[in-house]
Amino acid sequence: MRLRISKPKDAIAGSLFLAIGGAAWLGSQDFQIGTATRMGPGYFPQCLGLLLMLLGAASLLRALGTDPAEPAEARALTPLLLILAGVIGFYLLIDRAGLVAAIFVLLLFACARQLTSRPLEVLLIFVVLAAFAVAVFIDGFGMPFRAF
Amino acid sequence: MDLLHNLALGFGIAVTPVNIFYCLVGATLGTLVGVLPGLNPILAITMLLPLTFKLPATGALIMLSGIYYGAHHAGSTTAIMLNMPGEPSSLVICLDGHPMARAGRAGPALCISALGSFFAGCVCVLLIALFSPPLARAALAFEAPEYTAAVVLALVAVSSLSSRSLTTTLGMAVTGLLIGTIGTDVNTGIERFTFGFNQLADGIDFVAVAVGLFAIAEIAYRLGGPDPRPHVDGRVRGLLPTRADLAASWKPILRGTALGGAFGLLPGTGPLISSFASYALEKKLSGEPERFGQGAIEGVAGPEAANNAAAFTHFIPMLTLGIPAGATMALMLGALMIQGIPPGPQILTQHPDLFWGLVASMWIGNLMLLVLNLPLVGIWIRLLTIPYRLLYPVILVLCCVGVYSIANSAFFIAVAAVMGAVGYVFRRLDCPPAPLLLGLVLGPVLEENLRRALLISRGNPWVFVQRPISAGLLALAVVLVVVFSLPALRGRERGSVRG
Numbered sequence: 001m002r003l004r005i006s007k008p009k010d011a012i013a014g015s016l017f018l019a020i021g022g023a024a025w026l027g028s029q030d031f032q033i034g035t036a037t038r039m040g041p042g043y044f045p046q047c048l049g050l051l052l053m054l055l056g057a058a059s060l061l062r063a064l065g066t067d068p069a070e071p072a073e074a075r076a077l078t079p080l081l082l083i084l085a086g087v088i089g090f091y092l093l094i095d096r097a098g099l100v101a102a103i104f105v106l107l108l109f110a111c112a113r114q115l116t117s118r119p120l121e122v123l124l125i126f127v128v129l130a131a132f133a134v135a136v137f138i139d140g141f142g143m144p145f146r147a148f
Numbered sequence: 149m150d151l152l153h154n155l156a157l158g159f160g161i162a163v164t165p166v167n168i169f170y171c172l173v174g175a176t177l178g179t180l181v182g183v184l185p186g187l188n189p190i191l192a193i194t195m196l197l198p199l200t201f202k203l204p205a206t207g208a209l210i211m212l213s214g215i216y217y218g219a220h221h222a223g224s225t226t227a228i229m230l231n232m233p234g235e236p237s238s239l240v241i242c243l244d245g246h247p248m249a250r251a252g253r254a255g256p257a258l259c260i261s262a263l264g265s266f267f268a269g270c271v272c273v274l275l276i277a278l279f280s281p282p283l284a285r286a287a288l289a290f291e292a293p294e295y296t297a298a299v300v301l302a303l304v305a306v307s308s309l310s311s312r313s314l315t316t317t318l319g320m321a322v323t324g325l326l327i328g329t330i331g332t333d334v335n336t337g338i339e340r341f342t343f344g345f346n347q348l349a350d351g352i353d354f355v356a357v358a359v360g361l362f363a364i365a366e367i368a369y370r371l372g373g374p375d376p377r378p379h380v381d382g383r384v385r386g387l388l389p390t391r392a393d394l395a396a397s398w399k400p401i402l403r404g405t406a407l408g409g410a411f412g413l414l415p416g417t418g419p420l421i422s423s424f425a426s427y428a429l430e431k432k433l434s435g436e437p438e439r440f441g442q443g444a445i446e447g448v449a450g451p452e453a454a455n456n457a458a459a460f461t462h463f464i465p466m467l468t469l470g471i472p473a474g475a476t477m478a479l480m481l482g483a484l485m486i487q488g489i490p491p492g493p494q495i496l497t498q499h500p501d502l503f504w505g506l507v508a509s510m511w512i513g514n515l516m517l518l519v520l521n522l523p524l525v526g527i528w529i530r531l532l533t534i535p536y537r538l539l540y541p542v543i544l545v546l547c548c549v550g551v552y553s554i555a556n557s558a559f560f561i562a563v564a565a566v567m568g569a570v571g572y573v574f575r576r577l578d579c580p581p582a583p584l585l586l587g588l589v590l591g592p593v594l595e596e597n598l599r600r601a602l603l604i605s606r607g608n609p610w611v612f613v614q615r616p617i618s619a620g621l622l623a624l625a626v627v628l629v630v631v632f633s634l635p636a637l638r639g640r641e642r643g644s645v646r647g
Contacts, residue, residue: 010316013577017319024326027341031333037607041333041340044595045326052322058315079371080572083364083544084565090548091561099549106548107541113371114537125538129545137549141202144556 006065008072014063017056025049079113086110098146099138100130151277158504162512167210170203171509174211175516178218181235183528185226186370186536187543188235189219190582193479194358195543198550205487206502210509212483213463216476217269217510220419220459221517222528224261224452228254230532237419237455240427244440244447256389257448260397262521264453268405269514272460275409276467277507280496283468287493290469292600293611297618297625298471299594304625305415306474307583308632317583320574324584327352328591335599347559354482354589356560359547360567361574361581367540368568369575387522393445400430400450407450408457415465415473419458426454460510467503468493471590475582478589 005011024045034040086109093102104126108115111122137143161167181192192215200208223238228245241261248257290298303325307317330341331351342348389397407429408422430450431440440447463480465473470491472478481491489499496503521528551560571581605611613619 009577010313013316013319013574013579016573016577017323020323020326024341031338031340032336035607036602036609038603039335039599041336041338044598045329045340048322048326048329052319052326055315055319055322059313059319062313062315075369075372075576077372080368080569083368083371084569086544087364087548087561087565087568091558091565094548094552094558094561102548103545106544110544111537111541121538125541129541133545133549137553141199141553143549143553145552 003064003066004069005063006067006069007063008069010059010063014056014059014061017052017059019056021049021052021054021056023049024052082109082112094145098148099133100147103130103133150281154281154500154504155277155508157500158506158508161206161501161505162210162508167207167505167509168512170207170211171214171513172516174214175218175513175520177211178215178220179222179517179520179528180531181215182219182222182238183225183531184534184539185230185232185532186539188362189216190358190476190479191362191366191543192219193476194355194362195546195550197355197479197483198553200483201486201553205484205489205499206505208483208487209480209502209506210513212480213506213510214513216480217456217459217513218517218520220456221262221265221269222521223455224265224448225258225521225525225528226532228257228261228448229529237423237459238452239420240423240451241448241455243427244442244444247441247443248445248448251443253443255387256393256445258525259387259389259522260393260445260449261452262518264397264401264404264449265456266514266518267401268408268453268455268457269460269517270511271405272409272412272457273507273510273514275461276464276510277504280464280468280503280507283464284493284496287469290493290617292597292604293615293618294621295471295597296594296601297612297621298469299590299597301621301625301628302415302465302471302473303583303587303590304628306586308628309421310580310583312578312580314629314632316577316579320579320581321583321587324587324589325591325594326587327357327584328588329595334592334596345559347555347557351592352563352588353551353554353560354479354585355554356551356564357567357588358479358585359551359564360569361571361585363543363547364564364568365571365575365581367543368572370536371540387525389445396445397449400426400446401453403429403433404450404453404455405457408454408459409461411454412458412461412473413464415471418462418474419455422458423451423455426450466491467495467506470495470593472586475585478586482589 028042028045028049031042032040033042033046086106089105089109090102093105107126114122134147138147181187181189193212196215200211219235220237223233223235224241224245227233227238227241228249231242231246233239233242245257303321307321308314310317330348332339332349339349404426407426411422412418427447430446431437434446462473462477465471466477466481472481484491548561551564552558554560601611612622
């Protein structure tokens with residue numbers, strides 16, 4: 001009967017909570033804490049930081065057990081990176097190059113995996129979405145960005 | 149009669165052409181969302197909420213509610229035809245609805261679930277109309293300690309009724325509360341945790357966080373896994389249920405409505421738990437429980453009625469107390485605040501047109517859904533096979549433009565991307581995002597009321613226990629924590645609460 005980490009997910013989540021809580025606790029020391037009667041701006045975040053550290057420690061403890069560790073699930077990370085790249089691209093381009101270019105870059109990354117197998121489909125999605133977005137958001141709602 | 153007078157006022161507002169239009173758009177979009185696999189109500193509301201910024205408050209709320217109950221109404225279509233729940237709370241409909249479809253009885257299953265939803269919707273909208281005014285009057289007596297306790301209860305309930313261990317889900321809620329402290333402290337004007345970004349002075353916008361958690365993280369997670377191929381089993385031949393179907397269904401529908409109506413009121417339980425509870429109840433009451441799972445119509449009728457009943461009564465805590473009972477309601481509350489309407493019991497007295505217009509529109513929407521779902525079911529079924537690779541680009545574009553429109557600046561798109569990465573990590577760790585969103589929306593409410601309560605009591609924490617209402621709410625929260633920390637009671641794995 002050896003104690004080990006039998007729930008890796010709980011262990012990682014617990015460590016994350018400990019880190020976030022610790023950072024919040026440290027960060028709130030920059031502000032006036034005050035007392036319960038007269039709370040300063042740091043009082044509430046400090047309490048939350050402590051509470052989160054407590055919950056993180058409890059999650060870590062729960063992760064320990066005698067069962068063998070749950071197997072890690074395999075899941076590709078590329079879709080996340082591609083989508084984040086697309087969204088960041090949209091963020092960078094929307095004010096500088098306009099809506100159509102921003103949508104183009106967003107879809108270029110987000111649909112990168114279909115680009116070789118179904119290039120026409122991706123092109124069609126882009127054309128339809130760009131036309132729709134320009135018609136609805138710029139012409140319809142008058143949102144403050146350019147089309148091109 | 150006060151009620152009749154109020155309902156007359158409500159119908160006067162809801163029946164204007166423009167509001168009927170918003171209701172129809174909402175119900176249609178909701179049905180679309182419910183039918184398309186991979187789109188759930190919370191994602192749909194996140195995505196479309198920014199588009200309602202420019203609408204009048206009543207119209208915006210009518211449309212968002214239509215999306216919400218429309219999705220709950222139509223989620224059963226995917227469950228029956230594809231064995232895939234269109235939204236989490238129709239998971240249990242798969243158990244008997246799909247076997248019915250495979251046996252060539254998709255028509256009656258769809259018809260009974262539409263009728264059950266319609267009946268439950270009508271009854272529960274009446275419940276909202278009956279119970280909201282007295283509840284709001286009672287809530288006017290709420291002061292800072294009661295609000296603090298109610299927020300704590302809502303957070304604990306949403307966390308404890310999720311499938312994960314309580315320490316993790318509560319951790320998510322507290323993380324949400326912490327994100328909620330970002331921005332200017334209302335009492336001192338000091339900026340907290342803004343890391344030098346002026347744009348964060350008003351806090352992190354909840355739409356950006358919701359887009360990160362429910363759109364970006366969810367899409368990335370789905371695309372990383374195997375692609376589920378939708379495959380429609382069975383054809384719809386004849387919608388009409390037989391006399392025997394109706395005879396077997398009407399009692400489960402009544403029981404499901406009662407069960408769901410009651411469960412929807414409690415924070416955290418909502419549509420998902422109600423539909424599971426109703427299924428268990430019908431199985432227990434049935435003379436032949438072995439038929440369940442083989443295509444028993446009671447297993448469709450009861451849970452579907454319960455699911456929709458709860459979807460409607462879920463509105464009551466949000467509308468009367470300003471405390472949302474789940475993440476979707478937190479988004480609705482946010483929509484109200486964007487419209488400049490402070491949440492709380494005064495909505496009923498200060499904005500009766502909004503409240504009663506919304507209630508009346510729910511009836512109209514229910515009727516629309518019956519028409520949308522029954523005769524047009526063939527069209528919706530054809531949409532079932534739209535592959536996800538065509539859907540997610542649309543979601544991403546709508547979300548990016550929507551987040552831009554929050555403050556007419558690109559800044560929050562970057563925030564959404566960061567929250568997407570964070571949400572993805574938590575998703576991989578099986579940490580549910582709903583408590584985090586609820587914490588974010590309720591964080592400022594909690595801090596404000598906690599401060600005021602302790603200021604009045606001169607720092608004495610017993611104030612929360614000495615006042616009967618707040619003591620009762622906190623006691624309920626403690627009971628939930630204790631009950632759900634006991635491992636024996638958590639044996640059966642449930643799906644995560646998202647509604």
